[in-house]
Amino acid sequence: GEDVEQSLFLSVREGDSSVINCTYTDSSSTYLYWYKQEPGAGLQLLTYIFSNMDMKQDQRLTVLLNKKDKHLSLRIADTQTGDSAIYFCAESGNQFYFGTGTSLTVIP
């Protein structure tokens, strides 16, 4: 299968910005996604970006896509304690692959 890689852990202070990074390998990906998983819950679609876009902003969320380097990032501005969760990136090309997930801890 394809590799979608993420750092496992990230800690930030409340009010700071969080940046979660993801690298993927499938150059045929048409959409790239960010999902959030809170404890004991399923994955919730946060946002997605079409592969011909470089950036997408949605309130506190900014998605950046570097297609040349196959690098995707999610920036959360003014991070809150409620943002503590596991964040998964995912790509949709010939197949659909989830990353390993990044556990974000927000320190009050």
Add this chain to the structure above:
Amino acid sequence: DAGVIQSPRHEVTEMGQEVTLRCKPISGHDYLFWYRQTMMRGLELLIYFNNNVPIDDSGMPEDRFSAKMPNASFSTLKIQPSEPRDSAVYFCASSARPGGYTFGSGTRLTVV
């Protein structure tokens, strides 16, 4: 819409017993996926259906696992016989197209 509904939320069973997990996808979604999540292996795609037809079951661990989708509103994942290493959270997800999934809340399976 109530979203993707899975049952039961928790299941504890003894090794060797049969386990059946259930999923009701969102109405109108043509794709249905079964995932398994563990700390060690992360999210693994087990099988997915398109229009009730199994498309890719290469992620099903072994013959002990089977999945069916008898109609557009219901799917089951069965493990027979269950083993302790099957303990995980099993998610069902549905989508109108690959990618934009809506996940259920999952079934936490513990096999003792």
